[in-house]
Every structure is written in structure tokens, then in C-alpha cells.
Amino acid sequence: MSAISPKIQNQIGMLQQVQQQMQTIMSQKTQYEMEIRETRRAEEELNDVPEGAAIFMNVGTVMMQKPKEKVVASLQEKAESLELRVKSLEKQEKMMQSKFEQLQAQVKQALEGGNRPPNAA
Template identity: 95%
Template sequence: MSAISPKIQNQIAMLQQVQQQMQTIMSQKTQYEMEIRENRRAEEELNDVPQESAVFMNVGTVMMQKPKEKVIASLQEKAESLELRVKSLEKQEKMMQAKFEQLQAQVKEALEGGNRPPNAA
């Protein structure tokens, strides 16, 4: 059985690194999507609250009373920002997926090529 060449070992290491990066991106994307849902839910709840009701918002480590409109605007702004981040992560995810598939094909080809018997020409 022949040893794996350093080139193939390097490609395998790169493949693993790309896979880890993809997992990180997917994890961040999931986290942002969850935050977007939470913001939208809070916004929906605030829309059901009477205008004159007291509305509180976390500002750093302090909870402060704020006008309902400002809290809703803040939630919308944060959700929009998170949506942009998700779109950016989706682009990164697609690029990483393409890179992963390319590296995977190269490694597979190199490994299969190494197992072929030499031509008897």
C-alpha cells in the first residue's frame, strides 16, 4: 500500500479547513436567522400593544422606557442589518461549497489515480 503524497495530504487538510469554515458560516447564519425571528416576533407583539402603554428596551445593561415607535424602529433596523449579514453569509457559504466540491473532486481523483495499476505500454 502506497503512502499518501504530501500534495494530497495538503489538499485533504485544506478540505477539512474549508469544511470547518462552512460549519462556522452555517452556525452564524442560523444564529442570525433566529435573532431575526425574535425581532420580528417582538415587533408583532409591540404592534398589538396600545400606543400609550409603557414600552421598555434594553440599552446596554440598563432597561429604559422608550416610545413605542422608537423601539419598533430599532427592532426593524436590527432585523434589516441581520438580514444583510445572512445574505452575506449565504454568498460565503456558496463560495465555500464550490471550493469544497472542487477540492473534494481533486482529492478523490488523486486518490483513485494513485490506486490504478501503471500502464503496461
């Protein structure tokens, strides 16, 4: 690694940082997608519950009885909010992927350029 210039070492470090950021974004996106599926599943289950049945909802650390319509509306709002977060993360992921590919190409070009024999012009 000592034969690699400080500029290339810096680019490799940046490449690793971008890769870590991409992993974090993908992890968050996966988590939100799971929450969306759980929320949609809860909505589906509520469709089978008769009107007037006792429905409880977590409000902070307390469970409270709520009307079915309010619980369904709350679940729909939560799912929509999570879907917006997923779309935002997808945009970030695309930007990071582009940045990663650009840095990767720069590092590859610099390393290949450094490995050429001195007489190959």
C-alpha cells in the same frame, strides 16, 4: 496515510479546513436567523400594545422606557441589519461549497489516479 503523497495530504487538510469554515458560517447564519425571528416576533407583539403604553428597551445593561415608535424602528433596523448579514453569509457559504467541491474532486481524482495498477495505461 503514509502511502499518500504530501500534496494530497495537504489537499485533504485544506478540504477539512474549508469544511470547518462552512460549519462556522452555517452556525452563524442559523444564529442570525433565530435573532431575526425573535426580532420579528417582538415587532408583532408591539402591534398589539396600545399607544402610550409603557414600553421598555434594553440599552446596554440598562432598561429604559422608550416611545413605541422608537422601539419598533429599532427592531426593524436590527432585523434589516441581521438580514444583510445572513445574505452575506449565504454568499460566503456558496463560495465555500464551491471550493469544497473543487478540492473534493481534486483529492478524489488524485487518490483514484494513485490506485491504478501500473500496467493500466
